Amino acid sequence: MTAAATDVAGGPHRAPLTRLLRNELRWVLRRPRTQVALGLLALVPVVIGAGIVLADSPGGGLLTQVAGNGLVLPVAALSISLALLLPLTVTMAAADALAGESSHGTLRGLLLAPVGRGRLLGVKAVGVLAVAVAAAVAVALVGVLTGLVLVGGSDGLLTLSGTEVGAGSGLLRVGLAAAWTVGQLAAIGAVALAVSSATDHPLVVLAATLGAVIVFGVLSALPALEWMQPLLLTTGWSAIVDVLRDPLPYGELLSSSYRAACYLLIGLALALARITTREA
C-alpha cells in the first residue's frame, strides 16, 4: 500500500490558485458576449442622459431629479438597470461558468486536470463577481461622465432632501450606490451558480434565475403577501435611492445588503453541495 502510494509522488498536486484565477478572469472578460453586454450596459446612462436633455418635460420619478443635476444620473441608471439588465448580465456569466463549460465539454477537462471541485467553484464565483463589478462600474462610470457632460451640475449634487452636497461627497454617494449594487448582483450570481451547477444547459440557468427575479417582483406587489416581503431579495432594491438623501439613511441599504448576503451564502452552499456530487 505504501509502495503503491509513493508511486505517484505523495501529496495532492495543485495548480497555483493565482494562475487559475488569472486564467478565469481572462476567459470571462475576453468572451465576446461579456464585452457586448458591458458595452450595452454602458449605453444605458447615455440613452437616459440624452433623453432627458432632448425632452422638454422629463419622465416621472427619479428622472425628474436628473435635469441640471448630473450626479443623479448614474444612480438613476443603476436603479433602472438593476431591474433586469444587470441581473441578466450576471446570470449570463454564471450560466456560462458551470453549465456552459459542461455543455462545451470543458468542465470535464478541468475536473480531469484535476482542479478540485471546491476550488473550481471558488474560481468560478470570482469570475462571476468580476462580471458583476465590471457591469456596475461600467454603468456608474459612464453615468458620471454622461451626467457631467450632457446634464451638467459639476459643482455638486442637489439631494432629494433639498440640500446641496459637494461634488466629492456626490461621487462618494455614487460609489456607494455602485458597491451596494455589486452586493445585490453577487447574491443573484450565487443563486445562478447554484442552478448552473445542477444543469448542463445555460438557458435553464438564465430562465430560472431571471424568472425568479420577475416572480419576486410580482410577489412583492401583492398586498396579501406582505408577510413575504422580508424574504424577497427584490424588496430592498428601492433602497438605492437613499444615497441621494441628506443625511444619508443607512437602514434600508444595510438591511437589503444583509438579505443579499443570506442569498449569497445559501446560493454558494447549494452550488458547493451540488458540484461535489455532480457527474461530469
Place this chain on the structure above:
Amino acid sequence: MTAGSATVGSMTPSHGGRPAAVAPAIRVRGLRKTFGRAVAVAAVDLDVPAGAVLGVLGPNGSGKTTMIRMLLALSRPTAGTVELLGSPIPLGAGQVLPHVGALVEGPGFHPFLSGRENLRRAAAAEPLLSTPAIPAAVDDALARVGLTDAAGRRYRAYSLGMKQRLGLAAALLVPRRLVVLDEPTNGLDPAGTREVRRIIAELHAAGTTVLVSSHLLAEVEATCTHVAVLAEGSLITSGSLAAMLDGDAPLLDVRTPDVEGALDALCAESVGASAVSGGVRVELNGTDAPAVVARLVAAGVAVHEARRARTGLDELFAQLTEGDR
C-alpha cells in the same frame, strides 16, 4: 532470432517479466453502474499491467465510455472499486489524475478561443506544469498532433479531425504515466488515424500505460498489447492480444492444388477441414500441424505451404459479441 524466442519476448512484458512489486496501472474490481433500471456496466474486473496498451473493444452502447468515466472519477460507480496507479479512485484522484491524460467523449473546447489559447487554458489547470513551462508545453503538444499551422485559428473554424487532434494534444500536455483515449480516431482521416497510431506507439515506447477504446478492430489489432472486450456492460474477455489471437480452435491453412485429395485424406483421419481458395483450412483438434502435413504428403497430396491461420481479432470480436445472441 527464432520464432520461438520472439514469441516469448513479446509475452514477457505483460506477464511476470516485471517485478511483482509494480502495481497494475489500472485495477478494477466488481465495477458496476446503473442508471435507474438500466445497467450500463455490470460487474467488471480488470487489471491493466503498467506499460501495456489496452484496447477496450465493444459495440456502441456496450459501456466503454461509462467505464472510462468511472475510472477517471468523472462518475461514481454504483458498486465496485477502482485503483489507478496504485491509488484508490475517487479518493486519491487529486494525486493520480495529474499523471493521467485523457480524451473522453470527444474534445471539449471554447469556440471563441484559438486552438493555442484553448490549450493554454487547459494547461493552466495542469498541476504538474509550472507557469513558465506552459507556452513550450503547449507548442510541443500542438506539434505532436500536427496542429502547429492551425494553432492560431479559432476553435469554431476547426474541422472535426482538427478538433479531435486538439483534444489529443490536451491529453499530451504533460508527460503522463497513463493516457486514456476514448475513441481517439473518431472523425480522423486515414493520415490522422496513422498519426494516432504513431502517438500511441510513442507513448508505449516511453513506458506510458495506454487505454484506448474503439469499435474499430483494426485499430486495436494494430496498436494494442492487451484487449478487453465489452458487450452489454459485461467484460466478455480480456488478456494479452497475442494470447487471444492464438487462443482456442487453432487452424492450419494448407496451400495445395489438390483440394479434393486433401479433403479426402483428412476426412479419412476424421480431421475437420474445409475448402478455401487455393487450398484447405484444417482444424487442429486432437492433432498438430506436422501430423497433418505428414498425413497429406503420405496421401500423395502436394503441400506448397502450411501455416497457422490466425483468427483475426475481427473474427474473434464478431464471435464474442454476436455469437451468443
